[in-house]
Amino acid sequence: MAANDAKRERERCLIEHARLHSSLFPPGELEMADKPDGQIPSARLGIEVSELLPEKPDGAIFSGPQLSNFQSEVVLKAAHVFSNTDTRPSDVLVFFKNDWDRKRDSEEMAQALADFVANNYPQQSKTVCLQRGRRAVGWVDGLSVVRITAEDGRWQAGGSSDGVMLTYEQLASRIATKSERVQEYRSRLPGWQIWLLLATRLPVLWSVSLPREVTSWRFTCDFDRVFLSSWEDGVLQLNCIKDSAESDQ
Numbered sequence: 096m097a098a099n100d101a102k103r104e105r106e107r108c109l110i111e112h113a114r115l116h117s118s119l120f121p122p123g124e125l126e127m128a129d130k131p132d133g134q135i136p137s138a139r140l141g142i143e144v145s146e147l148l149p150e151k152p153d154g155a156i157f158s159g160p161q162l163s164n165f166q167s168e169v170v171l172k173a174a175h176v177f178s179n180t181d182t183r184p185s186d187v188l189v190f191f192k193n194d195w196d197r198k199r200d201s202e203e204m205a206q207a208l209a210d211f212v213a214n215n216y217p218q219q220s221k222t223v224c225l226q227r228g229r230r231a232v233g234w235v236d237g238l239s240v241v242r243i244t245a246e247d248g249r250w251q252a253g254g255s256s257d258g259v260m261l262t263y264e265q266l267a268s269r270i271a272t273k274s275e276r277v278q279e280y281r282s283r284l285p286g287w288q289i290w291l292l293l294a295t296r297l298p299v300l301w302s303v304s305l306p307r308e309v310t311s312w313r314f315t316c317d318f319d320r321v322f323l324s325s326w327e328d329g330v331l332q333l334n335c336i337k338d339s340a341e342s343d344q
Contacts, residue, residue: 106132106144109294113322117330131280131289139287141280143318145273147266147295149259149303155195159259159300165201166191166252166300172205173212174250181213186248190240193300199237207235217245254300261295261303263312266323269293270316270335277317291318295325302326310334 107125110133114120123137131143149159157165170189177185189208214232217223222244225231231241240253273291280289296302305328313334314321321333 103127103132109144109146109324110142110292113292113294113324113330116324117322119320119322119330119332130276130283134284139284141284141287141289143273143276143280143289143291145269145291145293147261147269147293147303147323148301150265152195156198157195159302162191162193162195163252163254163300165199166254168201169204169208170250170252172201173208176206176209177212177250180209183216184245184247185212185216185250186244186246187212187250188242188253189238189251190253192237192239194237204235204237207233208238208241211235211238211241212243215241215243217243221245259303261305261309266293266309266312266333267314270314270318270321270333274316274318288319289317291316291321293321293323295323295327305331 104127107127110120110125114122114125121135121138121140123135126134126136128134131141133142133144134140135142151158166189169191170187174185174187211231211233215223215225215230222242223230224240224242226240227234227238270291270293277289281287295305305323305325309323310331311334313336315337316335317337318335321335323331323333325331
C-alpha cells in the first residue's frame with residue numbers, strides 16, 4: 096500500500112507540475128485514481144501519466160535508476176553506521192563512479208564509506224573535498240569525489256552521467272503501449288477527454304534529454320492529446336494523429 100501511495104503522489108506531482116507550466120491544462124480539483132491516473136471532474140478530463148526513464152546502456156547490467164538506488168542505499172547505510180560509532184556532526188556528499196557492469200555489496204561499501212569519513216574528517220577547515228590521492232586516507236573503490244563538512248546535515252549521493260537522448264522509437268513505443276487502454280478509459284468516463292502525460296525526471300541518472308526535433312515528430316495514438324513534460328524544456332504538446340478506428344467513432 097505504501098508503494099502504491101508513493102506512486103500516486105508522484106503522479107500527482109507530475110500533473111501539477113504540468114498544470115503549473117502549461118495553460119492548456121485546465122483548473123479544477125485533481126483527483127488521483129486508476130484508469131486513468133488523474134481526473135479533473137469539473138473539466139471532464141482524465142490524464143494517464145507515464146515516466147520516461149533511461150534504458151540500460153549497451154552491455155550494462157544496471158540501468159541509471161538502478162545505479163541511483165544503489166548509490167543512495169550505500170550513503171544512507173553509511174550515515175547510519177557513522178552516527179552509531181561517531182558523535183561528530185557530519186554533512187556528506189558522495190559522487191560515485193558509475194559501475195554499469197559490476198555488482199557490489201552495499202553493506203561492505205557503506206562500512207568502508209563510514210570509515211573513510213571518520214578517517215578524513217575535517218581538521219584544519221570546516222570542509223574537505225577529496226578525490227583518490229595522498230590526502231585521502233583509505234580511499235573507497237567505486238567513489239569519485241567525497242565532500243565532508245563538519246556540521247549537522249544530510250548524507251547524500253550526488254549523480255553524474257553522460258546524457259541519454261530520447262529516441263523517436265522509445266517515445267512511439269511508450270505512446271503505443273499506453274494507447275492500448277484508452278478504450279477502457281472511455282468506457283469508464285464517457286464523453287470525457289483522455290490525455291497522456293509523459294514526464295522526465297530531474298536527477299541525472301533518472302533523466303533523459305529531449306532532441307530539438309521532438310516537436311516535429313508525429314505519432315499515431317488514441318489519446319485526445321499527448322504532452323511531454325520535461326524539467327528542462329517545460330511542457331510540449333506532441334503531434335499525434337488518432338487511429339482511424341478511433342476517429343471514425
